Amino acid sequence: MTIMTKDMAAIPTQTLKLGLTLTMLPELEHLLGDSAIEQSTVDNILTLWIDKHQLIPALSLLKSLPEPFNFLFDLYGVDERLRLDKALLPAKDFTLVYQVLSIARNQDIRLKVTLEDNEHQASITSIWPSANWYEREAWDLFGIVFDAHPNLRRILLPPTYQGHPLRKEFPCRATETEPFTLDDDKLAREQDALRFNPKEWGMDESSDDNDYLFLNLGPNHPSVHGVFRIALQLDGEQIINSVPDIGYHHRGAEKIAERQTWHGFIPYTDRIDYLGGVMNNFPYILAIEQLADIQVSKRVECIRVMLAECFRILSHMLFFGTFAQDVGQLSPIFYLFIDREKLFSIIEAITGARMHPSWFRIGGVAQDLPQGWHIMMQEFVDYFPAKLDEYEVMVMQNSILKNRAVGIGKYDTQQALEWNISGVGIRATGLEWDLRKSRPYSGYENYQFDIPTAHNGDAYDRCQLRVDEMRQSINIIQQCIDNMPQGNYKADHPLTTPPRSDRSKQDIETLIQHFMNVSWGGVMPKGESSFAVEATKGINAYTLISDGTSSSYRTRIRTPSFPHLQMIPTLAKGLMVADLIVILASIDFVMADVDR
Numbered sequence: 001m002t003i004m005t006k007d008m009a010a011i012p013t014q015t016l017k018l019g020l021t022l023t024m025l026p027e028l029e030h031l032l033g034d035s036a037i038e039q040s041t042v043d044n045i046l047t048l049w050i051d052k053h054q055l056i057p058a059l060s061l062l063k064s065l066p067e068p069f070n071f072l073f074d075l076y077g078v079d080e081r082l083r084l085d086k087a088l089l090p091a092k093d094f095t096l097v098y099q100v101l102s103i104a105r106n107q108d109i110r111l112k113v114t115l116e117d118n119e120h121q122a123s124i125t126s127i128w129p130s131a132n133w134y135e136r137e138a139w140d141l142f143g144i145v146f147d148a149h150p151n152l153r154r155i156l157l158p159p160t161y162q163g164h165p166l167r168k169e170f171p172c173r174a175t176e177t178e179p180f181t182l183d184d185d186k187l188a189r190e191q192d193a194l195r196f197n198p199k200e201w202g203m204d205e206s207s208d209d210n211d212y213l214f215l216n217l218g219p220n221h222p223s224v225h226g227v228f229r230i231a232l233q234l235d236g237e238q239i240i241n242s243v244p245d246i247g248y249h250h251r252g253a254e255k256i257a258e259r260q261t262w263h264g265f266i267p268y269t270d271r272i273d274y275l276g277g278v279m280n281n282f283p284y285i286l287a288i289e290q291l292a293d294i295q296v297s298k299r300v301e302c303i304r305v306m307l308a309e310c311f312r313i314l315s316h317m318l319f320f321g322t323f324a325q326d327v328g329q330l331s332p333i334f335y336l337f338i339d340r341e342k343l344f345s346i347i348e349a350i351t352g353a354r355m356h357p358s359w360f361r362i363g364g365v366a367q368d369l370p371q372g373w374h375i376m377m378q379e380f381v382d383y384f385p386a387k388l389d390e391y392e393v394m395v396m397q398n399s400i401l402k403n404r405a406v407g408i409g410k411y412d413t414q415q416a417l418e419w420n421i422s423g424v425g426i427r428a429t430g431l432e433w434d435l436r437k438s439r440p441y442s443g444y445e446n447y448q449f450d451i452p453t454a455h456n457g458d459a460y461d462r463c464q465l466r467v468d469e470m471r472q473s474i475n476i477i478q479q480c481i482d483n484m485p486q487g488n489y490k491a492d493h494p495l496t497t498p499p500r501s502d503r504s505k506q507d508i509e510t511l512i513q514h515f516m517n518v519s520w521g522g523v524m525p526k527g528e529s530s531f532a533v534e535a536t537k538g539i540n541a542y543t544l545i546s547d548g549t550s551s552s553y554r555t556r557i558r559t560p561s562f563p564h565l566q567m568i569p570t571l572a573k574g575l576m577v578a579d580l581i582v583i584l585a586s587i588d589f590v591m592a593d594v595d596r
Contacts, residue, residue: 283542
């Protein structure tokens with residue numbers, strides 16, 4: 001093993017409790033020999049550059065250990081060709097990053113494989129079926145070919161799309177490309193490309209005694225919760241097979257991050273899981289603060305937790321109402337929208353906005369809490385639990401809902417790990433895995449709350465757990481009200497963006513800092529930083545690569561909804577179309593969280 005040290009002192013480091021070294025994994029150290037190159041990263045995740053031919057043996061070994069790394073946390077590509085600090089790395093043209101997680105060890109490993117342009121890499125779908133969509137995404141956005149992939153085709157972009165937009169030669173702005181036109185001939189070609197061809201997906205059009213029906217569910221259908229299409233192979237009303245088709249909502253958020261300043265990208269994060277509000281800011285801000293070694297006050301930590309839990313409740317309320325609506329119960333959604341308005345009014349009073357406040361800042365929050373905030377928040381905390389009890393009886397004790405949801409879309413913990421299921425989805429199988437407890441951040445270790453779990457892993461349990469989680473969020477908010485610390489709402493670190501306005505009016509140094517950060521953006525240290533939070537729909541993580549400029553060189557957004565939808569064919573097989581509607585509702589996905 002070679003330790004990479006050249007000029008690495010320029011990259012700041014922090015101590016992480018979950019740190020791991022290669023010597024702690026003697027089996028992997030023996031397999032890799034002296035060829036592995038270890039990279040120092042600020043997130044202190046064991047990061048190894050390995051030969052492309054060692055990847056599958058290494059991942060197979062990690063997955064077979066007594067306490068296995070059996071969760072494929074993320075898989076993504078990096079175009080290294082224009083990276084300013086490339087000389088410090090053993091990189092070629094492209095890098096494939098494989099991050100795996102061991103829940104039993106509570107540790108991560110990041111393996112990196114270097115590739116030249118047009119060089120292929122072996123698919124790992126034989127190890128993790130969930131790698132299918134991640135590899136398709138890497139091919140779609142970077143042009144990296146995966147040998148032995150079951151169906152390597154576009155996933156986020158149309159099948160007729162030309163180029164791979166996350167390559168550095170691809171422009172960041174639409175004004176740099178040819179104007180879009182759509183004449184009749186082009187429209188006909190595009191429509192023809194969208195036509196579903198069963199044979200391309202390995203489906204037979206008929207059996208010995210029956211012709212199958214192929215049905216498009218979506219992309220414009222109220223029960224698919226957004227622009228999402230599922231091509232169904234049906235025998236009568238029974239689902240023989242299904243093909244989820246995503247990408248209709250793709251806006252290129254990861255590409256946009258390359259052109260925005262570190263601070264200027266914050267509003268874009270709100271639009272990922274657009275029901276999560278500041279919860280989207282959380283992992284991005286924490287990854288930057290980890291990268292730049294910015295320490296925030298206890299008050300900032302408490303404010304962030306309180307607002308994040310408010311948006312957890314808001315997201316779960318909408319889920320609860322729409323889940324009941326999809327099953328056929330219309331009244332709850334109206335009641336819950338009334339209560340969402342009550343909470344949104346508080347969010348608006350604190351942040352000045354409702355669904356997308358973009359309120360978290362590098363080094364703090366946008367402004368301090370207004371006078372009387374605790375009165376409004378306490379009124380809601382006192383009001384909502386009794387209403388939630390009413391809604392739970394109305395929905396969860398409804399016999400029709402029970403008949404339609406119990407036992408539907410069922411899977412166990414092992415299947416959840418194979419498909420990268422996180423959040424309520426994996427806790428419904430009995431596994432108590434929540435980053436707020438397992439890897440506390442922003443002071444979550446100081447709060448008393450429980451992690452609700454269930455054991456059936458079906459649609460009913462996934463709904464019930466979100467009801468239970470709302471109660472725990474109310475509990476956390478009450479603790480924030482009772483124990484809000486004093487202190488500054490922004491740190492004094494020079495990379496805090498923007499600095500507190502009162503300080504910028506007192507000394508010239510802070511005024512210059514304010515001017516530079518607002519005009520050109522702060523320059524973050526070189527390095528790589530990844531941070532994950534327990535978001536409304538599961539684990540949401542940002543991995544940021546900085547080569548020492550005012551913008552991110554590579555921003556990777558790991559969203560929970562992306563892998564969750566990939567499991568639909570497994571969950572729906574053999575069920576009825578009406579059961580699929582219940583499964584879709586129970587997943588609680590947002591298409592912007594899938595397509596990014």
